[in-house]
Amino acid sequence: MTRLLPALFLLIAGLARADEGMWTFNDFPSNLVNARYGFSPSQEWLTKVQLSAARIAGGCSASFVSPTGLVMTNHHCVRDCAQQLSTAQNDYIVKGFYAASAPQERQCPAMEVNKLLRITDVTNVLTKATQGKEGAAFRDAQRAEIARLEKECATAPDIRCDVVNLYQGGMYNLYQYQRFQDVRLVFAPEEAIAFFGGDPDNFEFPRYDYDVAFVRVYQDGKPAKVDPWLRWSAKGAQPGELTFVAGHPGGTSRLLTVAQLLYQRDYALPERLFQLAQLRGLLDEFQQRGPEFTRISNSLKFSVDNSYKALVGRREALVDRDFFSKKVAEEQKLRDWVKADPERQKRYGQAWDHIARATDTLRAMRIRLRLLEQGAGAGSDLFVYARLLARSADELSKPNEQRLKEFADARKPEVEQQLLSPAPVYPKLEEALVTFYLTKLREQLGPDAPVVKRVLGTQSPQALARKVVSGSRLASPQVRRQLYQGGPEAIRASKDPMLELVRTLDGEARAVRERFEEEVESVIDQNGELIARARFEAYGTSTYPDATFTLRLSFGQVKGYSEEGKTVEPITRLAGLYERATGEDPFRLPPSWLRAKPRVDLQTPFDFASSNDIIGGNSGSPIFNKDAEIVGVVFDGNRRSLGGDFGFDEASNRTVSVHSEGILEGLRKVYNARRLLEELGRGGGG
Template sequence: MTRLLPLLILLAAGSARADEGMWTFNNFPSDLVKSRYGFAPNAEWLKRVQLSAARIAGGCSASFVSPNGLVMTNHHCVRDCVQQLSTPQNDFIVKGFSAATAQQERQCPAFEINRLVEISDVTEQVTKATQGKEGAAFRDAQRAELARLEKACATAPDLRCDVVTLYRGGMYNLYKYQRFQDVRLVFAPEEAIAFFGGDPDNFEFPRYDYDVAFVRVYQDGKPAKVENYFRWSAKGAQAGELTFVAGHPGGTSRLLTVAQLIYQRDYALPERLFQLAQLRGMLDEFQQRGPEYTRISNNLKFGVENSYKALVGRREALVDRDFFAKKVAEEQKLRDWVNANPERQKRYGQAWDNIAQATDTLRDMRLRGRWLEQSAGTGSDLFNYARVLVRSAQELSKPNEQRLEEFTEARKPELEQQLFSPAPVYPKLEEAVLGFYLTKLREVLGPDDPVVKKVLGKQSPQALARKLVSGTRLASPQVRRQLYQGGAAALGASKDPMLEFVRSFDEEARAIRKRYEEEVESVSDKNGELIARARFEAYGTSTYPDATFTLRLSFGQVKGYTEEGRQVEPFTRIAGLYERATGEDPFRLPPSWLQAKPRLDLQTPFNFVSTNDIIGGNSGSPIFNKDAEIVGIVFDGNIGSLGGEYGFDESVNRSVSVHSQGILEGLRKVYNARRLLEELGQGGGG
């Protein structure tokens, strides 16, 4: 048995136990919290917290911490922005960034922050639109209704509306967000302290990271005024204290069927891990070419290494026999309950088998789907720009409800912000990732595959990648804007080699996507709805839905744990940072922290763990007390949290946060960030 497990499977009991749960704000178990901790969040408290939380559209969480639009998140959540603002002569990843005045705040090239302002139940509308439909008809009807609801909701450019699927289709909620697309960097420390310990310490504890950053949202060129924001706790997190996390967990798989989990265990996870390992090896070689090669590729490598370690943890959970046996037993218990009644059996009985058949279809088409559509381009910015442009010519001419979801009216502002971003494009890195992609395309599909022959012809992957990158003009935001605004005529007339490359197999890519949507996704969605209804009928709605990168609230307490026979204390202190430092990466401290050591209170709490239920996407979440005061910021989970993709075990699952007192100590005595401290209400002496 691995150190990730045993994981406790709790849904079969009909309600969550312990501190488990990523709860929606319109179904939060206040009575459960009161029974465990003596405090029941009321509607007013929940609304205030909801409006103080924030989401970074690229995949992180955040929070408002002043009335002037100041937002706190993790350093690694603004890393893209910091990298894009950097130059070889002024590398903010290495040096850090701090705006001493408002005029020095720098706009992030492509950054969007959302604040959830309203939740409404649209289950009836969605299920009515799809009632009695199967396959392509189901998918088309569902897509049309979602697009209609989102467009009707997003009545202004600064509103974003998403229909959110909950309980695997058992419920649909419409989330209305306030959208901020003018986001400016205020403060980011050096990466050497933000990610101290690097990959060896990732998903581990004890930790010593100063993984915090601040940005500001603007409206009409001025700092946005916000009424709801988190204040700062006087003491920060205390041992045994009740804590809450309001964040946007990206996705969990706790409600997947056994057939879907087998697919993850035997195909999706091992193949994705192999791909990431190869990509990491390519990037290691790329960085050996020189310091500038390292600078321009570090962001991509960071993401690859983080994903690899996280997916290893997920697969360890699924290959644990005891854990998987509990998942099988959980599903069988619900199926037995369904089959015990003829009416229930008629309504729900075939749902699991239908999903299993769809999963078999996915297994057979997965490689073409991955390399022609899902992983096409392997992160190349130029490829992604070209694909958006090529597809925009066709999609934007369709009625809104018939478009691919990324081109609907509700999604266009985000798509256009990314497409017109002035972020730099690095040709050498583009050549490397495109060469990697083309090599894998030929390797996986085979040199005789019609698409491979059409794409590569007689050229090697590396030669074609060089030709495409050197010949394209899509690195220019102005060129991309002209082509996009020129529509089908301008795009059809363009002979840009990257556009022609994407066009050469877009028909096949669209076809495999369409097949996936009609034969896999629509079947899983429709039958997932049936299983959800059976679960509701059996257990009620006393459970929480799987994470969907939408705002959730978890509760827990500051608490250590036992790992491999040793007791892990809940706090680390600044003194331990200097004890762990070696002077060599990844345990090298930046000069600012070495010079500040005599001024620091070395007993200040630095990082801590709590039982709050989190997953990827919660990075940057505020962790706060019952008075809605900041006691820290979530930046990671321990190794036990990785199995949280599929279940929760309070004995080992921990969130990892930077302590609020450690944040203040650094701002005050390392960075002398007086303006920032004053805005947080923490000015004055230390």
């Protein structure tokens, strides 16, 4: 792994180098871009790009590509929607979907699209609210102030506001979004072409995927009017061309302390990988039961497989000795600077030790925290609905500033959309997931643990799972709505077995969460602020914060790389797709692409690599040129990018995108999607 992670990672002490950086829009280094590429993005350009970018609340990025609410993203970002709209007789994952007319566009049961309107610095407000406080007092004061700020900002149901922690607590920004909860599917290709090559090709390059999809946002039952929006490039991505990516990277860990990295390396990542491997085995067995079992579990299987491969890459980065020694040296350099001055030592010197002790506390409680709170239910939809209902009965009766953060007034539309979604629930899959969860609960806490005894009694995990799933009525959106609108009394009076299961767990779940927030999270937040101030004092603010699933802008160029002495060219072509096809999964082309082979131009660019700095969450981001014209859509990174959670290497980290010309060639000659082409301004032959 050493050869995959050479010594080009971010140095805390220096400016971000080369094409590195996931920059915020209110602190973008236009001068750095100008020095490297001779183009300096203006404030007008940045504002246009910001307002043209979009976020899919479930964990992806997107962009507005027409004035009538058309949104471009990845197929794998609309996969859940396509599956939820499918039936055994009409599987859109297998067949694909295209709305040739407006009435054919179908509403996604549980999708929300966000558009970032403005960013406000609220650092001083948060710092003043928590000044002089520690532990529970710090947490409570911070929670109350965040709830107040978000409620004050969210002036209408279609406005979403989030206070975002940047630089590990060194800065807080308030992000205000316009939210669209009426999102309709317009186009999604067959999965066989969107994920061509499957897991073997995942996080690899060269690549031949048509991982693109289109949805539309609606307001008051009509397509939303959008301005600005991104237009299509005339030629698409060209080798060496300057490219930008505007998207929502989910999270990076480039500013964590060594103690936090050790926890990730030795506990969090190995245990998460072990759980994913077991869940993947369960799903493999589940899918062997028949085609319908495969259909209803495919989205979850895709997510598990993708997460497993990504986390393997992250852990490999942390076990690379050269890389980890550099992280240790970076931290020691800053600590030595602090120690060199008695006043600095007094202000900042103990922060690293406090965080180290907090991670020791986390290590001791991690299993209970994961099983009872953060990973409870193992992905069961019924369990999620039951917990939302049970906790809403308790939380919504409290003052806004005292609630769990997910039940604050500003988050109410989000909770209601999730709780009242008409997405189908699959009882057989639910039973398998709840069985898995209860088995892990007994296995890891032990059969004599009081909470395990209360939950299982004399029943086996499988027997109890079958009972609570078959007996629950929470699969019905109408039932959930009645309970929610009935308020605390109706929810508490319900004897639904899934609600009963959640209630049995909830006392200990809340207790372990309370301890985590008081003894771990608040300590890390408070001392992270101190380290961030020391870093600012030592090095300035000329670097970027870790990713937080908020809008960021990266720059780079269409660029290949060297691997094992071989040059990897930056652009693949349609001819390579057909040459790579074998007729067997995962290299099997769908019939539509086989029929279209005589019509398509085999020299059309299909996928391409660029040196933009991205991470998970950037999927679906637009990649565009200096004229803010789309040249593709981001869908992946290469294998060498998997360590990007902890650092960036311009020599080999690559973003992988579908080329804009490849997208058009498919729409025109494979799918005959005239309506889409005309809306994109690329109707006819050009």
